[in-house]
Amino acid sequence: MNIVLDLVRWLSSNYKIKGNEVSIVEVLYHYFSDKDYSSINTQLNIKEIESYFDSISLKYDCLLLGNIYQSLLGARHRHSNGVHYTQKEDIHKIIDYLFYNDLLDRVNSGDTTVCSDISDMVFFDPACGCGNILVYIYHLLLGIQSSNKCDTFIKPSNFYGIELDERSSYIAQLSLSLEYFMTTGEFIECDTIMYGDSLVVGWGSIVPKDRLSYIVANPPFLGSSNMSKKLKRVIEDNFYNFDGRDKLDLCCFWYIKAIEFIQNSDIRASILSSDCVIHGTILYNTFNYIKSRCHIYYDFMYDTFEFESLETYCCVLGFSSKKHDRPKYYIDRHGKKYKYDNLNDINSIFNNKAKYIELTKTYRSSQE
16 A cells, blocks of 8 residues: 555656646545545545546546556656557557457347356456556456446456556556446455566466466567667576577567467467567567467457557557467558458568468458
């Protein structure tokens, strides 16, 4: 609790709601303190914060806390650590073809098992920041369960994460707990977001692999020339058997760990990253190294698109370690969708985009 209070105090000195005299700290302090702010309570007063949002006409948003915090980090800190936050429209690129579209189809068809299946889903973000991806997924799933009048709801403990910044990890935990409270009126403390270095820690020590359904991530982007000596040592120590590591963007190492982790399982993964992973040497080094060690099957791919919060360009790759008969989707840089039976010639698809229709005899046009 003390570290959360420290966070609130730090926010108070850095942020004001634009066009409003009310400080964000006045909003957040109602979670933790008396109205005169003189003595700190140890219990969360969620009812009070809800009424306070109403009184200042500020609607609670599931990503509010994380977006505020990350907006306060200095530009130098964000750049040197590859920090960025993921907007809702970009989260949909991660999740729509991973599970969300199928889930909506089941809801629309009247499938009565949806509620129980949602409660069994387990998610893991190994670069979770303030939890934007996990929290927004939770918001969507609780919305489906609530609109279908489910008897029980998916718990915060179904969402796991690793985060290098301690404050961010606490914000992620708090935001997940608040999502559950906003739906059920019950506050359950979340303790499944771990503070640590995702490139160092074994992921199996954080999340039970036999329970995990999906890996979702938007790992940090940072070119090798901009990495600190300390970070380069971490990479060297943990990826010593990969000769091409020195020239990779930081985000590539999350692909490597994710693909190695999901081997011999039904876990499916989706990662949003810098589009450097689908070009030239980085594409060749990263995925040929992966293919030499692991089984990987691509489920969907978003070609280059603009990532507005960083004013840079990104892509999304969805993958699993086992073959399946689900359609595979390729979304080009103009947003046009194509359906394949096989997407596994990733080198050819991304290095010869103008010729991708000719790459497979199983191509079926399905632009929608």
